[in-house]
Structure formats: C-alpha cells, structure tokens
Amino acid sequence: MPDVFKDYVKKKFSKPGPLKGVRVLEVCTLLFGPSGPSFLAEMGAEVIKIELPPAGDVTRSLNPFGWFYKEQSPMFMHINPNKYYMALDLHIDMGQQIFKELAAKADIIEFNLRPGVTRRWNIGYEHIKEVNPGIIYIEKNGFGQWGTYAEQDRPSNDGASQALAGYAWMSSFPKRPPLKQSIWICDYYGGLMGEVAVLAALHHRRKTGKGQFIEMSQTENIMRVMNWVWPYQQLAGKGVEPTGNRDQCICPADTFLCADNRLAALAAPGPDEFLGLCRAMGRAELAADPRFQEHTVRLQDENALAILKIIADWARTKTADDLEALGKEFGFAATRLHNAKDMNEDPQRRERGFVKEIDDPLYGRYVEHEFPVMMSKTPPKIKWTVRPVGFDNEFIMAKILGRNQTQIDELYLHGVLGKWKDMQGRRPPSDWDGQAGYIIRR
Amino acid sequence: MTERKRPKWADWADHIRSLDDPAKNFDKPEALDDLTIIDLSSRSMAGPYCSSLLAELGAETIRIEAPGGDQVRTYSPNGFTHRGTGMAYIQEGRNKYHITLNLESEEGRDILKSLVGQADILIETFPAGKMDAWGVGYEELAKINPRLIYTSITGYGQFGPESGRNQYDYDNVAQARSGVQYATGEVLPEGKTLEDMPYATSTKAGPWIAWAVSGTFAAVGILAAVYYREMTGEGQALDVSTPEAYERLNDYMLHWYADQGVINERFGNLDTCLWLYGFYPTKDGGVFLGGLRLEMWKAFVDIVGKYDEWGAEEWTTLAPFMKKDWQLKYQAMINPETLKYTSQELTMKSIEYAKKGRLAPITPVVAEIVPPWAAMHDEVWRDRGVFTPVQDPVYGSIVCAQSQWKSTETPPRTKWACRPVGYDNGFVYLKYMGYGPVKLRELAEKGII
Numbered sequence: 037m038p039d040v041f042k043d044y045v046k047k048k049f050s051k052p053g054p055l056k057g058v059r060v061l062e063v064c065t066l067l068f069g070p071s072g073p074s075f076l077a078e079m080g081a082e083v084i085k086i087e088l089p090p091a092g093d094v095t096r097s098l099n100p101f102g103w104f105y106k107e108q109s110p111m112f113m114h115i116n117p118n119k120y121y122m123a124l125d126l127h128i129d130m131g132q133q134i135f136k137e138l139a140a141k142a143d144i145i146e147f148n149l150r151p152g153v154t155r156r157w158n159i160g161y162e163h164i165k166e167v168n169p170g171i172i173y174i175e176k177n178g179f180g181q182w183g184t185y186a187e188q189d190r191p192s193n194d195g196a197s198q199a200l201a202g203y204a205w206m207s208s209f210p211k212r213p214p215l216k217q218s219i220w221i222c223d224y225y226g227g228l229m230g231e232v233a234v235l236a237a238l239h240h241r242r243k244t245g246k247g248q249f250i251e252m253s254q255t256e257n258i259m260r261v262m263n264w265v266w267p268y269q270q271l272a273g274k275g276v277e278p279t280g281n282r283d284q285c286i287c288p289a290d291t292f293l294c295a296d297n298r299l300a301a302l303a304a305p306g307p308d309e310f311l312g313l314c315r316a317m318g319r320a321e322l323a324a325d326p327r328f329q330e331h332t333v334r335l336q337d338e339n340a341l342a343i344l345k346i347i348a349d350w351a352r353t354k355t356a357d358d359l360e361a362l363g364k365e366f367g368f369a370a371t372r373l374h375n376a377k378d379m380n381e382d383p384q385r386r387e388r389g390f391v392k393e394i395d396d397p398l399y400g401r402y403v404e405h406e407f408p409v410m411m412s413k414t415p416p417k418i419k420w421t422v423r424p425v426g427f428d429n430e431f432i433m434a435k436i437l438g439r440n441q442t443q444i445d446e447l448y449l450h451g452v453l454g455k456w457k458d459m460q461g462r463r464p465p466s467d468w469d470g471q472a473g474y475i476i477r478r
Numbered sequence: 479m480t481e482r483k484r485p486k487w488a489d490w491a492d493h494i495r496s497l498d499d500p501a502k503n504f505d506k507p508e509a510l511d512d513l514t515i516i517d518l519s520s521r522s523m524a525g526p527y528c529s530s531l532l533a534e535l536g537a538e539t540i541r542i543e544a545p546g547g548d549q550v551r552t553y554s555p556n557g558f559t560h561r562g563t564g565m566a567y568i569q570e571g572r573n574k575y576h577i578t579l580n581l582e583s584e585e586g587r588d589i590l591k592s593l594v595g596q597a598d599i600l601i602e603t604f605p606a607g608k609m610d611a612w613g614v615g616y617e618e619l620a621k622i623n624p625r626l627i628y629t630s631i632t633g634y635g636q637f638g639p640e641s642g643r644n645q646y647d648y649d650n651v652a653q654a655r656s657g658v659q660y661a662t663g664e665v666l667p668e669g670k671t672l673e674d675m676p677y678a679t680s681t682k683a684g685p686w687i688a689w690a691v692s693g694t695f696a697a698v699g700i701l702a703a704v705y706y707r708e709m710t711g712e713g714q715a716l717d718v719s720t721p722e723a724y725e726r727l728n729d730y731m732l733h734w735y736a737d738q739g740v741i742n743e744r745f746g747n748l749d750t751c752l753w754l755y756g757f758y759p760t761k762d763g764g765v766f767l768g769g770l771r772l773e774m775w776k777a778f779v780d781i782v783g784k785y786d787e788w789g790a791e792e793w794t795t796l797a798p799f800m801k802k803d804w805q806l807k808y809q810a811m812i813n814p815e816t817l818k819y820t821s822q823e824l825t826m827k828s829i830e831y832a833k834k835g836r837l838a839p840i841t842p843v844v845a846e847i848v849p850p851w852a853a854m855h856d857e858v859w860r861d862r863g864v865f866t867p868v869q870d871p872v873y874g875s876i877v878c879a880q881s882q883w884k885s886t887e888t889p890p891r892t893k894w895a896c897r898p899v900g901y902d903n904g905f906v907y908l909k910y911m912g913y914g915p916v917k918l919r920e921l922a923e924k925g926i927i
Contacts, residue, residue: 232698301651
C-alpha cells in the first residue's frame, strides 16, 4: 500500500472535503435530480435541498416491497445525505423572492423540471443571472429543453431512458426480450455526469468569472456510455445484438455457472492472462491454438463461442470461490458474484470505509455506502442522512439571509415557508424527541 | 415531415437552442484548456473514458501506450476493426495525443517523470503496486510535481485487504462484484432449472457501465481536486475501485440487508420499489410504462380502457401496488392490454392523453424499447447533436456519441476520433521534451518509444 493512503479511514475527519466553500441550491425530486447535488454534498459542498411544502420529494414514499426504515424511504435516505432541508413554495411570489436572495449567494443551482417551468416561476436562468451573473445553472430532464420530444411535453424517467437509448435492448440474453436494470442507472449516471458539467463550469468561472446554463437529457447522456456501439453500427453496417453475460468486445469475458451452482465472472484477454487461465484449466496448449492466440482472432464469434464453451465446461467442475482463487493465483481477473450480503460483510469494503455506519441524530445508526473516490488530501464523507420536509428552514433563513424568528414566522403565516405534512416520510420518525437534529432549536 | 403543433413555451425552446445548440460549440471557449493530462491506462477502458470526458472539455490529453499499443485497441465486437483499430478505442481515443513510451525501461520512466513535471493530472489503471514498483508511484511523482492529481482506477483499490491482488480491472468482473448484476435478470420460474432456461439468471448490462461509472466518478473527483488545488496549491492521490464506483449507484440493497437481512433478488422487468414501472409487451415489441404518482397510474389504466372495470376511481394510494403480489397480479392484467397496440400507438396515446384525457395534463410515461440501431437513426437525437459524425483525418467520418449535455458557455465537443499508435510522438515529444527527429529515431531504436 502506498503511504499516501495509510490510515486513510482513521484520519478522514482531520481533512476538509474538496468542495469546501461551494454552495448549491437544489430544486429536484426523485433520483436523477437529487443524486448529482448529493455527490457535491459528499465532497463537502453546502447543499440546500428546496422542496415544495408540505409533501416534498416524491422519493420519500418509495420503498422495496413495503419496507421503510423508521418510516422513511431507504431510497430517499441513500440519495440525499449531507443536505440542509428547506421547504419553500416556489409557486408564489414571496417564495420566488426568497429563492432569488439565496441564489444571489449560491455558486450552483440544479433543477429537474419540465422545460419552461423555471421561467414560469420567475427563477429561470435569465432571472437568476440578473442577481448572480456567475451562477452555474443546470436543468436536467428526459429530453432536454428543445427538440421534438421535449416539445411533445413527454414525461420521462430512468426506465424510459433505458428503453429509448437502446441500453435495455442490448442487455438481455440473445433472442430474449429487452431487460431492465435492477438499479436506476440512467438516473444515477445522469446525476453523476451532470457534476462533470457543473465542476468543469466552476473551473471556467474561476478563470473568467463567467457562469453558464447547462441542460442535460438523461437519454442522451446514457448513450454517451454506449461508446463502441455507435461506430460499430456505422462501420459494420449492422445493429448491435445482445449477448447476455458475454462481453462481446473482450474475450474471454463472461459469467459462468460453477459446481456449487453459484456464479463467477472472469476475464482474461491479455496474453499473460489468457495463458494463465489456460494453465489453470490444465490446457496450456490452448494459448497457442491459432483460433485463440491473438485477441482479435479469438474475438470472432465462432472462436469466442468455442473458447467460452471450453471454459464453461471447466467452470462447472470448480466452485465459484475456486475460480476466484485461481484467478488470483494464475493472474487473470475473476470474482464470484457478490450480493447484498457481501456488500455488508466483505472486509474489503469495510476496511476501505466504503461501507460504513452513519450515526444520525434523527435516524440513529445505519449502514451506508461512502462516496467511491478516496482522495488523499480531501476525503469525501457522508455525515448525516435526510431530514423531514422544511426541517432546516430556520437555520438557512438565519445563516444565509439573516432573518429573525419574527420574520420567519411571518413567512410561515403566508405559506411561503412550510413544514412537513403529517405523513410517512415527511414527518420526523416516531421516536424523535422534538429537538434532535435541529441546528437552531426552538 | 408533417407540420407539428408547437407548445405554448416554444419561445423558451427557441431561446435556449439559440444559446446552447451544439452546432455552435466551436464558437465557444473550453473549460479545461489550461490543464494537461497524462493517461497511462492499460487494459481498462475506465481510464480512457475518464480522459475522454476531460479531453472533450479541452484538456490537453497525452495518451501514453507501450510501444505496439495498448490492448484496448483490440476491443471490438467480433474482432471488427477499422484501419487497424477496434470500435471501443476509435470512440474513446477522441481529442487526445497518442504517444508511445516504454515504462519497463529506466529511460522511459525518466521521460515520464519529465512529462509529469509539466502535467496537472495523471490517470493510471495498473494493478496496485505496479507504478510504485517502477518507481513512478504517487510518492515519487509528487516530489517532482506536488500539484499533481494522481488518479488510480483499479479493481481492488490502493488499500484494503484485497488491494495487493495483481489483477487488472475488467468491466464484466466489476459488474459481477458490484452486486448489481446479482439482482438484474429474468426470474427462473419455480420447477425450472438453468439447464432449461440458461437466460433466467443474474445478468450484466450490455454496455461497459461499470467502467463508465468508475471513469466518470474519477473525472468528478479530479475536477473537485482541481478546485481544491486552485485554492491551496496542493495536489493529491485519488483512488477509485471500479466495483465500488458502480456499487455506489446501487441503492437500498445494502441498507435493506443490513437492517432486515433481506437479500434483494431478481424481479425481471418489474421494479422492487416502484409502481407503475416496468417493461411490457406490445404487438411489435415492447414499451416501458412508468407512473410513480397515483394519478399517472390511473391515467394509464384509463388509456387502456380499464378505468371503470378495474375500479381506478376508488384508488387512493399507490402503496399497495408496490407489494410483490399486487405487482405480479397487475402485470398479468396489463400484458394482454398492451399487446393490443403497437409501441408507437401506445406512445401517441399517452401524448394525446396529456391534452384531452380525463386526468390531463397528467399522463403516464410510455417509451418504446428500441434497439441501438433505431436510437442511432432517430432524427430527434441527431437534431440535438448526439450522433454528429466527426471528420477524422485518419479514420474518416466516424459517428461519435457526443453532446451528452449542452451549455451556453463551455460545452463538450469532439475534434477528432482517434490516432494510430505513436501518431503524435513527433508533436508531443517536441513540445514537452524538445526531442526532434534525430532523438526520436534514437529512442525508437532503443525500444523506448
């Protein structure tokens, strides 16, 4: 291990996050929108999540087969850590005014609304630019701000993107119907790529003082990932077909059923890796077979299927753990398939602090994933989880806008600021003592 | 093409387009044109993908391969190549300068150190320990350039009990290790075996999503590290493990198991957490149907004419529909209804419903599940600049997925697709090392470049 990561987990809290001092406003719901600002919050930015009172983000209702954690949506918790929770009614003029006051003191604003809505609310890019010319302003949605699909006012979401990009179509086994991913990949990945745009814009602003408007369609975004697909279709003149667990660009690279009826994935395209695998199989001569010797020849479908059949027959005589161990010994990539139990129990994830316990004032101790970039000087870190709707109103109003309690109460009276509805996921957990988690206590 | 009616907010669409149309990208500045990147990636496409994202934003990106070229140049379906290059590299070689350098030789490593002295960011994907063994690990290079942001993308990370593994990082292995593949795939019906239905198993995604995710997380980390460096002058080391990066996009699985002991299992084309949310068959293929609010689900039921028969008027909450048995029951009821229409018909019904349905403007999400071939030929994406071909001086006209986001000021753009092995040795070594043709010949003879 290089010294630079010695005691990384232990010393995490002796160092700042990389985005210390960056302020972000988020007006987002579901997953595509909020995931991006969460990544910034994990890297130390101050992220203010603005929800519409009193019901807030729809994600607060979502759950796997009826399971909530202390009446809260586990998905909402996963997607929204480290934020400050404000509930502001952006439909009304006074709410829009408060938003603009906050925007004047922010670096980044993120939305995921249908095209034109921000303008209708008088907080569109042009409005905000007047009070903050350096603002970095991103709008994320299904089809962007212009173009035929956008103008049809089509709603969209993750599953629609998987469908429209061709992503699902090429993710099944051959001759099977297209397959949806079990994770909301186009939401999360779109949120992530949005931060590439935002952070690059931040760098540009540092050099020039100029802000910008960014728009992102999650379908267009996921098509960027499918890199080799496009020139292949263009130059080979035919569509890409699904190949199940076989990686059609790398050979051998597939998932195999093992003797213990568990699965293991392996990859061995390099000459040393392929030779290692052949030796592990006791078939060193295969590495010199003209069908398999060169990677580009081995990749030809007929040859690829031949070598994969040989490997599959061999894998059926080994356990998944055997395969993984042989990979380590003979120098090819191999792993048994991991599931949720492995996530929780694997020492590697724990010792790297990638899987860790959060100690939250409202929700207690629970297990969560850390941000997956370990940064030696500026470790990103998750500190707390979600809050009820409007939980941090007082803190934000006092800290950033200098409002006193009388002024804040006035805003509640007019319905500009709001608090949670008495409803699952919106209100505090039932064992809340009325104080825990408040930054400004009343 | 028939004249289509434009929405009330068409002036907004026109205004934004006038500001961010990718057709005008080259009139605009580049966000990262002050940064120099060295990409040493080997065997993994996570590194080249990461450097592509930064090179699309103007970073001067020096892609270093071993003489003879990196293995990633061979990655391609069926072994298909165009002018000697596989399809993956032809896509992710974009905007970079491609040079060769033999890191097995001491002279090669000295040259690397000189380049690092002039660079801002280094990306590498060797198994952990390899760079240190060569004497060009983070500690050594930081001595030469303390502002360096040194980024490793690997299968097992730079520390932790598994980090000593001498194995390269591959997408399919990372997908298997992330926990995502485990829970994705068709469900094996009771009484059937994998011998009967080998496709009803844990299934990875077709695209290299694990590599893309780790490459993008690395890019986000790099840009955050650049921000910090601009404030403090300090560089640092970044450690990204591909399975972890992809696993981070997994959602509730870890928490569910840790709290309830439940292992999330495959649920086919339905969704463990969401209703209405799944793939359904049509006359000519299939569609995605989505409606995460009760009204959207009711609107869908109305569209297929079952509003009264199924009692939609009485529904007051979506909650029971998310339960497993209800999902399966309603899936079986929906299937025959969607099979009465083509995908296009259902899509248009949803768009029309938003205008004059009983719950308008609420309407469900309906999206045709298309093959990538149809996606590539969809005029809407083309109009939005997503598949604009690049006129490459070596490879000709190449379709490159691009304009993944649009911007008024510093949009990403693609200038060239790729370069053959060592193509830019002349330019880069002259610019950064002052090496002319005589010196380069000498280095080539010694096998350094």
